[in-house]
Amino acid sequence: MLEFLLGSAGSFDAGERHVPPDEPDDGLHADGNAAEFERYARALRLRLPSPVEVHADELLRDKELEGAIRQDYLTHRPGPDSFPSMALQVITLLGREDADIPRLSQMISRDPGLTAAMLRVVNSAVYRGVTRVVSVRDAIARLGLNESGRVAGAAAAKSLFDARGRSNTLPFVADFEALYINAVTCAVTAGWMAAQRPPLRIDHCYLGGLLHDIGRSVALRSVASLRAQGLSELVPRSARTHRILDNLHVAIGTDVLKAWALPEFAIEFAGRHHLSALTPGEIAPELQVVALVSSLQLLRSAPAQHPGAADDLLMSARALQIDPKTLAVIDVERAKFETLARHLAAL
Secondary structure (H helix, E strand, O other): OOOEEEOOOOOEEEOOOOOOOOOOOOOOOOOOOHHHHHHHHHHHOOOOOOOOOOOHHHHHHHHHHHHHHHHHHHHOOOOHHHOOHHHHHHHHHHOOOOOOHHHHHHHHHOOHHHHHHHHHHHOOOOOOOOOOOOOHHHHHHHHOHHHHHHHHHHHHHHHHHOOOOOHHHHHHHHHHHHHHHHHHHHHHHHHHHHHHOOOOOHHHHHHHHHHOOHHHHHHHHHHHHHHHOOOOOOOOOOHHHHHHHHHHHHHHHHHHHHHOOOOHHHHHHHHHOOHHHOOOOOOOHHHHHHHHHHHHHHHHHOHHHOOOHHHHHHHHHHHHOOOHHHHHHHHHHHHHHHHHHHHHHHO
16 A cells, blocks of 8 residues: 655655565465456467565665665756646647637747657658648647647656756666656557547546656766765666656655646646555556556566566556457557557657
8 A cells, every 4th residue: 555645845754666576575476366467468469577576775765865866866856947838738739619720820839849759750650641741730630639639748758757967867778768668658548548548538537647657867966966976876777766756756746746736637647646555445447547647557567576567557458448358449440549659768
């Protein structure tokens, strides 16, 4: 069970997601759900991840590091201006019934960087047609309104995961890129799922998918900063770094989205997307969609580092009444969208 206590702007605490080997595991293996999950695992050709064993002395050192990371985050908490408002504007537009190509074209054209990104994407090998596209309006016409909005929103939000602008984050470029790919894949897949299941809110699923794990990226900046100062032994692409980010990302993500004054549903998604950590109660179907896609993406990208994802996948699949065959179809689309995410990451 996760419990997050977000108090004043100056302090917060987070529950522990990993337990030492002498404590019982109360997840998928112990609650009798393993056989049911195995049906999904077979349909997806997934291996059931094993619980992560961490020795008590290492957990104590992790706690110290987490405290230092929290303090660095609070000291350098990114303000509202650090969130790319254009991403939110694009996503909000797509959630409106009067969204159309001229309106989206006008919005994107006001941002030179976003315009350039759209044209690079539409003229890339992923989308290239017979003729080269030179205007935003033609790019939207080729991609379609929804696909254009997804690409524009993902491109606009890229700065949240960009490690190339600061020297101390450069060693963690691959980690930031992986977080961006996961975020975009979750956003586009969740938005696609919502479009297949009206009246689910496409904009809620997309933005929730994009930002539900933003705490990992924000916390990673503090990890990089502490390492550059010689105050942390955490290294890029390590299981320990992932474990500590896993322990911190919900509390930090919830806090930073509040600081950015983002919509309440986005804050809720950041705080509650690990369904297996929640007490029983009503959960918005859009949150169920994000939890399903997020857990599926984590199991595909790094199953050994996210053993709790199996519980989240099973719970969200049950709630949404998605059987193994249907989930396999969703996974095919997720893989396509991950290709798009990797292309955007390489721009």
